[in-house]
Amino acid sequence: MxxxxxxxxxxxxxxxxxxxxxxxxxxxxxxxxxxxxxxxxxxxxxxxxxxxxxxxxxxxxxxxxxxxxxxxxxxxxxxxxxxxxxxxxxxxxxxxxxxxxxxxxxxxxxxxxxxxxxxxxxxxxxxxxxxxxxxxxxxxxxxxxxxxxxxxxxxxxxxxxxxxxxxxxxxxxxxxxxxxxxxxxxxxxxxxLGLNEREHLVEARQDTFQTAESVLGHYVSLKHEGAEPAAIAAKRQAIVRQPHRTVWEEMKRQRHAPGRAKLRALFEAAPEALHW
Ligand SMILES: [Zn+2]
Structure with missing residues (x-):
């Protein structure tokens, strides 16, 4: 939420x-x-x-x-x-x-x-x-x-x-x-609201996190390769259109937490993503 x-x-x-x-x-x-x-x-x-x-x-x-x-x-x-x-x-x-x-x-x-x-x-x-x-x-x-x-x-x-x-x-x-x-x-x-009781919600949040981290990785790679702007923009859109928006908000908030070095590095490479 x-x-x-x-x-x-x-x-x-x-x-x-x-x-x-x-x-x-x-x-x-x-x-x-x-x-x-x-x-x-x-x-x-x-x-x-x-x-x-x-x-x-x-x-x-x-x-x-x-x-x-x-x-x-x-x-x-x-x-x-x-x-x-x-x-x-x-x-x-x-x-x-x-x-x-x-x-x-x-x-x-x-x-x-x-x-x-x-x-x-x-x-x-x-x-x-x-x-x-x-x-x-x-x-x-x-x-x-x-x-x-x-x-x-x-x-x-x-x-x-x-x-x-x-x-x-x-x-x-x-x-x-x-x-x-x-x-x-x-x-x-x-x-x-049964936010933790409904198993499909719990699993969907796990999947959303995996997908969002992976797509952000692709976004960073495309940016460094100097790919077409449209291809880079498509990665951004894929993230902001995902369900379970809380996952993305928490990825930003928890990027400095222990064990999140990969996430932290991705946001350092793409600081604009902190405003998506
Ligand atoms: Zn609902």
């Missing part, structure tokens, strides 16, 4: 975001929390094919790494508008642009309405709701859903690599913090 950058807003995008505010107002106008949960679900189902959401999908796609990869697993093509704070728990954010990511259904589906929040005093609450479980009619002002902040890392507003480190050889994520809330958040994110 990497930090995602916001796109430049076009007129089309600004119009779509204004429409979303109007959609959200319709949901917010319902009196009780339970009614707002139902209204959010109904409105999302009926309006997710409308033009404003189609524009939003294009904006989210432009924020994805590689060829439109899921912002969580970075493996599959993203095609679901993902609500960071689940819409079944937070109907007031069902059309909130800041609550959107773009994900694959393998990540979006199992996440569902599983969620944990932390309070200012450090307590952590599981606020998940089972799919068929009815929501409470009203939330109290001190309900963890009202006061809590998500444990799940949000790549739109923080850098997941401040919390997570990828073991390039093993293909698994490890927690960077050693204790406290930051550790809880890292562990929760890895577990909720």
């Amino acid at each position: 990497i930090h995602v950058c916001l796109p430049v807003c076009s007129d089309d995008a600004e119009g779509a975001l204004a429409e979303l505010v109007a959609y959200q107002r319709d949901v917010d106008n319902h009196a009780s929390y339970a009614e707002r949960v139902k209204a959010a679900d109904d409105a999302w189902t009926s309006r997710r094919g409308n033009k404003p959401i189609r524009v939003v999908r294009e904006m989210l796609l432009a924020m994805c790494s590689g060829l439109g990869r899921c912002m969580y697993c970075e493996d599959s093509r993203a095609h679901d508008v993902e609500h960071v704070r689940p819409k079944a728990l937070y109907p007031d954010l069902v059309f909130a642009w800041a609550n959107f990511l773009y994900a694959c259904s393998d990540c979006n589906g199992p996440k569902g309405a599983k969620f944990k929040v932390h309070m200012r005093d450090g307590r952590i609450f599981d606020v998940s709701r089972k799919r068929k479980a009815p929501p409470p009619v009203q939330l109290t002002v001190d309900d963890p859903l009202v006061l809590g902040e998500p444990l799940l890392l949000d790549p739109r507003c923080e850098d997941p690599l401040d919390f997570l480190r990828l073991d390039l050889d093993m293909g698994v994520f490890e927690e960077v913090p050693s204790a406290g809330l930051a550790l809880e958040r890292a562990t929760f994110t890895i577990d909720l």
Whole structure:
């Protein structure tokens, strides 16, 4: 998981975001929390094919790494508008642009309405709701859903690599913090999204590392041989189009680590690659 950058807003995008505010107002106008949960679900189902959401999908796609990869697993093509704070728990954010990511259904589906929040005093609450479980009619002002902040890392507003480190050889994520809330958040994110549980993701990260290191080696060779610019550019493109963007980010970050002499030498021979 990497930090995602916001796109430049076009007129089309600004119009779509204004429409979303109007959609959200319709949901917010319902009196009780339970009614707002139902209204959010109904409105999302009926309006997710409308033009404003189609524009939003294009904006989210432009924020994805590689060829439109899921912002969580970075493996599959993203095609679901993902609500960071689940819409079944937070109907007031069902059309909130800041609550959107773009994900694959393998990540979006199992996440569902599983969620944990932390309070200012450090307590952590599981606020998940089972799919068929009815929501409470009203939330109290001190309900963890009202006061809590998500444990799940949000790549739109923080850098997941401040919390997570990828073991390039093993293909698994490890927690960077050693204790406290930051550790809880890292562990929760890895577990909720199944980042280490899904064997194909682990193997794909290992393969991506081998391929990226090899292609970078070819790039350096072609550069030294004075090859055609197009041939050199093709190597760069092969790297930036790879899935599992975190692998590349970690190759750059870990190039000075023990045992990475080959990687370090490649980046020294091609320092421009540090900006890809
Ligand atoms: Zn995914």
